[in-house]
Amino acid sequence: MAVEWSVVVPAKRLAVAKTRLSPLTAPDGDLHADLVLALLADTVTAALAAADGDTVVADVVVVTDDPRAAAVVTGLGARTVPDEPDRGLNAALVHGALAVRTTAVAALSSDLPALRPAELGAALRAAGGHPRALVADAAGTGTTLLTARDGDLAPRFGPGSAAVHAAAGALPLTGERPGLRRDVDTPDDLAAAVLLGIGRHTAALLPRLPSPAPRG
DSSP, X not given: OOXXXXXXEEEOOGGGSOGGGHHHHTTOHHHHHHHHHHHHHHHHHHHHHOEETTEEEEEXXXXXXXXXXXXXXXXXXXXXXXXXXXXXXXXXHHHXXXXXXXXXXXXXXXXXXXXXXXXXXXXXHHHTTSSEEEEEOTTSSSEEEEEETTSOOOOOOSTTHXXXXXXXXXXXXXXXXXXXXXXXXXXXXXXXHHXXXXXXXXXXXXXXXXXXXXXX
């Protein structure tokens, strides 16, 4: 039986997102916004194409109040809803989940430039057999993907969210999936993503940034 998923992606206003990447962009506020937008665009591009057999992504909803972010993701084929709660990440995800078109819902981080559609498709296929599931980030402490078959995400993103989600009943999914696990919060994270291979939007921005070579 086919399983159709809706993916909810939260996107802060570009000017206040990803502040730990500012060493790469300061003092150029426009460059910082462009980098945040590129990470989001590559994430959404991969999510829209994700599939694995009879498991498909049928709907991508981006929760954002940023008009530029909204214009880019709708141009890629996603839908947007405004962040009406305006009470942080978890409230935004709950709000976005109310706007989806399927009962199987996944919350996906917005900063996964190395994400491959096949990785996300395989993770959603694995998640389909469980009421709730999660994929931890590369450090093993955060969460990059949280799924719910009945639409009740009950997100608890924040420090140590992988353990918090697991304690609340979400099954940690095993498997490599390096692009799905590599969120980008710091310059070193971006360097690691570059080594994995990044999407075209972030790749196009690299010549404008200091070299994100990993530290030895």
